[in-house]
Amino acid sequence: MADTKPESEQAAATSNNEPIETSAAAAAASSPTSPAQAPAVVLPPEHWTQTALEADDDDADSTLGDDAATSTASITSTILRYRTIRGRTYHSEIGNAQYWGANDERHNEALDVLHHLFTLTLDDQLFLAPLSNPQKALDIGTGTGIWAIDFADKFPQCVVIGTDISPIQPSWIPPNLKFEMDDCTQDWTFGTDNFDFVHIRYLLGCIPDWTHLFKQAFVALKPGGYLESYEGSPNVYSDDNTLPPTSAIAQWGPLFINGGKTIGRSFTIVDDGVQRKAMEEAGFVDIKERMIKVPSGGWSKDPREKELGIWAQHAVESDVEGFILFLTTTLGWTKEQTGVYIAHLRKELRSLKHHVYYYQKVVWGKKPEK
Ligand SMILES: C[S@@+](CC[C@H](N)C(=O)[O-])C[C@H]1O[C@@H](n2cnc3c(N)ncnc32)[C@H](O)[C@@H]1O
Numbered sequence: 001m002a003d004t005k006p007e008s009e010q011a012a013a014t015s016n017n018e019p020i021e022t023s024a025a026a027a028a029a030s031s032p033t034s035p036a037q038a039p040a041v042v043l044p045p046e047h048w049t050q051t052a053l054e055a056d057d058d059d060a061d062s063t064l065g066d067d068a069a070t071s072t073a074s075i076t077s078t079i080l081r082y083r084t085i086r087g088r089t090y091h092s093e094i095g096n097a098q099y100w101g102a103n104d105e106r107h108n109e110a111l112d113v114l115h116h117l118f119t120l121t122l123d124d125q126l127f128l129a130p131l132s133n134p135q136k137a138l139d140i141g142t143g144t145g146i147w148a149i150d151f152a153d154k155f156p157q158c159v160v161i162g163t164d165i166s167p168i169q170p171s172w173i174p175p176n177l178k179f180e181m182d183d184c185t186q187d188w189t190f191g192t193d194n195f196d197f198v199h200i201r202y203l204l205g206c207i208p209d210w211t212h213l214f215k216q217a218f219v220a221l222k223p224g225g226y227l228e229s230y231e232g233s234p235n236v237y238s239d240d241n242t243l244p245p246t247s248a249i250a251q252w253g254p255l256f257i258n259g260g261k262t263i264g265r266s267f268t269i270v271d272d273g274v275q276r277k278a279m280e281e282a283g284f285v286d287i288k289e290r291m292i293k294v295p296s297g298g299w300s301k302d303p304r305e306k307e308l309g310i311w312a313q314h315a316v317e318s319d320v321e322g323f324i325l326f327l328t329t330t331l332g333w334t335k336e337q338t339g340v341y342i343a344h345l346r347k348e349l350r351s352l353k354h355h356v357y358y359y360q361k362v363v364w365g366k367k368p369e370k
Contacts (some may be wrong), residue, residue: 005277040254043246045328045337054347061253081185082166086335088325091166092172095183098263098338100205100326103166107322110143110315115146117311118201118230121292121360127199128290134158134196138220140184140213141203145169145177150198154175158196184213190220201230205260205267210274214282221367227284228364233270235358236296242355248344249296249354264349275363295357297349309357313349320345 012334082089088102101107122128126147135158139148142162152160154176161184162169173179182188185208198217207213217227234256235248243250260267269275295309296316316323320342328338348354 004297013015028161032346037225040257042258042331043251045333045341046288047246048057048341048344049337051344053343056352059126077167085329086325088322090326094165094181096128096187096208097183097185098206099165099167100259100263100265100267102319102322102325103168104322106319109169110318110322112146113311113315113318114202114315117294117308117361118147119150120308120311121294122362126154127197127228127364128288128362129197129366130227131197136195136201137161137197138190138195138217139163139210140198140200140217141165141206142169142179143202145173145179146178147199147201148179149173150205157259161190175269184216188220192219193222195221196225198225198227199230200228202232203268204231204234205263205265207266208264210269210278211281214278214284217241218284223367223370225367226364227279227367228362229275229279229283230360230362231269231275232294232360234267235271235360236355236356237358238314238354240355242353247348247354248341249348251341251343255324255327257332259324262330270359270361275361279363279365283367285368287363287365289361292360292362293357294360295355297352297354299352299355305357312358317346317349 046258081092082103083092084090088107089104090101091097091099091103101111119126134155137151137155137158137160139151139160139162142148142164145162145164145168148160148162149170152158156174156176158176160174160177162177162179163184164179165181165183167179167181169179185206186204191312198221200213200217214227214229221227233253237254247342256267266272266274276287276289284350293305294312295305297313298306298310300306300309324342325335325338329335333341
């Protein structure tokens with residue numbers, strides 16, 4: 001991926017990493033659209049086995065460890081019968097679901113680290129929509145349920161439901177929270193005018209039709225209720241030419257984008273402005289968005305950027321394999337080739353030589369009052 005960001009992104013990000021909040025008029029300019037349109041070429045896996053690992057660097061970050069029909073289904077033995085791919089487990093067959101991340105303990109830890117990062121990007125908030133006294137909330141694709149648990153703790157009067165296709169949520173949870181097994185790409189069974197808030201975070205690469213998903217959220221919400229969508233881009237940039245296009249970090253975007261094409265689920269949700277478009281098509285109003293620039297690695301001198309960067313690196317390093325193995329396998333790589341790519345990626349991330357960052361975007365909109 002080229003290391004200069006497109007003009008539309010230059011408009012979207014300030015140099016001091018201040019989040020940008022935009023409404024309808026500014027939205028087109030603030031959506032980074034180019035990365036998805038640029039051809040995302042994945043280097044062949046042999047590239048990694050034939051390339052020497054980056055030399056160790058004295059600046060390297062050693063603080064991180066080594067590995068740093070209807071939709072609702074009950075937890076049946078089928079759902080617990082995970083698929084195993086090259087030693088990692090993945091969700092069982094359920095509805096139309098196709099999720100690329102592992103669902104084992106190692107990967108769940110990485111999701112919890114991501115939750116910490118995401119919360120930091122929102123200045124320790126769980127959401128940006130202007131909620132007042134929510135009574136019923138829904139978290140779609142809840143993962144380990146960590147966001148839903150925090151939300152249920154924050155609003156003890158609110159009934160919270162978290163759904164997922166993997167039963168990886170804990171059983172000790174706030175009394176106002178419950179988890180359900182549910183494929184969100186199928187028809188929802190939550191009725192109409194039911195929720196004050198629907199929250200959907202990090203489902204990139206999981207959803208074949210975002211407008212359909214958001215239409216279902218629209219139906220499930222009460223008039224005046226809010227939908228909030230938080231997604232990230234796999235594309236990585238640098239402003240000072242420290243990201244060679246053949247580096248393992250630069251290949252992160254093309255790898256996900258091409259993997260997503262093979263499974264028919266896009267990873268360029270932020271890049272293509274899908275969140276706002278799908279919300280508009282679904283009928284939401286008062287749509288607002290915030291673009292967030294997230295460094296990867298603790299290379300920045302700015303304390304906030306540095307903190308975000310360390311957590312972003314920690315999240316990826318917690319389980320790089322669990323993030324990419326399904327997709328590299330889909331692209332025809334062997335497990336060994338994937339392992340060598342991961343070794344390159346780790347070396348580069350830890351070297352602090354690559355001053356890279358990526359974008360995350362939060363978009364929220366209201367179901368019109370009746
Ligand atoms: C990257 S994780 C994000 C988890 C959580 N939203 C968070 O931000 O911490 C994506 C989650 O979506 C779930 N998922 C993927 N496809 C889904 C589907 N069709 N229906 C419901 N959940 C799905 C996965 O099982 C996984 O737990």
